[in-house]
Amino acid sequence: MHMALVAESPTATSFAEVAADLKASQAHELEAVNEVILDHLSSSVPLIPEVASYLIKAGGKRLRPLMTLASGQLCGAPAEKPRLLAAAVELIHAATLLHDDVVDDSALRRGLKTANIIFGNKESVLVGDFLFARAFQLMVKTGSLRVLDVLSAASCTISEGEVLQLETQAKTATTKDQYIQVVSAKTAALFAAATQSGAIVGDAPEPVEDAFYQYGLNFGIAYQLVDDALDYDSATVAIGKTAGDDFREGKMTLPVILAIADARGTEERAFWERTLGEGVQAEGDFERACDLMARDRVIPRALDAAAAYAEDAASALSVVSPAPLRSQLEDLARRSVVRRS
């Protein structure tokens, strides 16, 4: 488990740098994907492109479309299909963000006000539905029923993960297995479908398609594990993400699951039960949670767990013919635990 050590080294190449390199090498394709997205936001109802483009322009790392483009290219797909799919995957992602922010009552995302705050919860629900439906229209254009099958199944899984997350909220008895189930469904399923569908439109043989599925799935789990660890890292406040959101919402992420397991004595257990189980929080509680986590080295351990998934992601690609793009994907996975945003 050396990755957590890498994660703590300020001189290692960061995830952001590897992602930026990949983004730069795909700049032309990403531009084409953006055009497809913008074309498909048009509507006779002006509020729809307004809400949607607010969200989509707010940016984000475009990781999912990048992965679809990369797997499509590595499997020799003609350029058009991975572009359509990359756009579809990004629209599904945008739709889930709109609905997530309503469900979580979120006010900030990447340092900007969320769409539900600016436009309203109702608008966010309905525009999310619109984007979701548009994503399916894009998939139809690939002419591949298998892609539609994979992405509709992934969409089911995402909502199941979101519902399960809602059900485990404030349940301090939530286990690591349940948490991994939530993360696999709500986050990793879309990464897995993104990479797998690129392989499908490249007519990849089954072992290669499966390798891309495994890559996306394990990358997604690692990515969410790191994200959840960063929520207990005060350094993240500086870069726009609001640290402590998960704590305030009583989300049962790996850091709190590990911290609760390590609680010493009645008073500490009562602290977690009050703050997370009952949702009764006072000033200083979040700081105390972080202190207890620091004492028990909870964050490095959560990053170790992430690193194991990241390694599984990278090694899954060994069946894919060597290529610079394959190395970039492997690198992206291995560096996903070296993040500050």
Add this chain to the structure above:
Amino acid sequence: MHMALVAESPTATSFAEVAADLKASQAHELEAVNEVILDHLSSSVPLIPEVASYLIKAGGKRLRPLMTLASGQLCGAPAEKPRLLAAAVELIHAATLLHDDVVDDSALRRGLKTANIIFGNKESVLVGDFLFARAFQLMVKTGSLRVLDVLSAASCTISEGEVLQLETQAKTATTKDQYIQVVSAKTAALFAAATQSGAIVGDAPEPVEDAFYQYGLNFGIAYQLVDDALDYDSATVAIGKTAGDDFREGKMTLPVILAIADARGTEERAFWERTLGEGVQAEGDFERACDLMARDRVIPRALDAAAAYAEDAASALSVVSPAPLRSQLEDLARRSVVRRS
């Protein structure tokens, strides 16, 4: 415009009777559709089938799946495909109901508490997403990309209609054309896709497919027009629907659009502006709205408008080979203005 007179005659065959006859003649197929639906509500997350089956068991008229079954049969489709499609259409409908009730803050539907009241808004948003995704999985099983194209486009249109409805809410200057645009999108698009997709899986020639599209579209408009008229009919209170909901929410439906156009003098215009535009309502306001509508014969005129669409629906089927089922559909359209629920 004789239909409104029929609508007022208590001895005419009612919509409910024609619909019950159709339902009875399709009982075996509907049973198969129910099985498909129940099979596809299964999930590792128990809350999902709980919310979904609450909604689906609450019943409703099953009009959309009936229409898909009917058009499929009239076009000679093998039984399996219309069943899958009918289930998909009903799941899309259920998903939109879950999201609608959140958006409208509704508490009652068909005399029962809504899912958002029993299970929560968040749960309704997420389970709606799940049902929507499941619907697409069912469509994939038909093997028809055209069906997916038609139903994903219809799903886009539905959300556009919902957003437009939200935008016209409390806008007393809303025109009849804008209202028809809302109704065509939020309600009629799904009926149109339901009947059209049955024709598609029956490999119907283009004019027949188009006839079924026109049937569903015009039926859907008529159906919603009648629904909106019933919201200003105190008799509907008795059968579980809450009359006055649209008035309380400031929804710009045809009855209020006609009533505002006929308002006499400053005081009446101020009444509509206060109650609908500003949403400031006091006891007796709804009754006064109904009285003003009665004076200007607003409801019969709204039903006349519905009857014209119903007639267009029925006559669209003239290109379809005569059959008892075709007559039932024509009858269903023509009787859609003879309703009390």
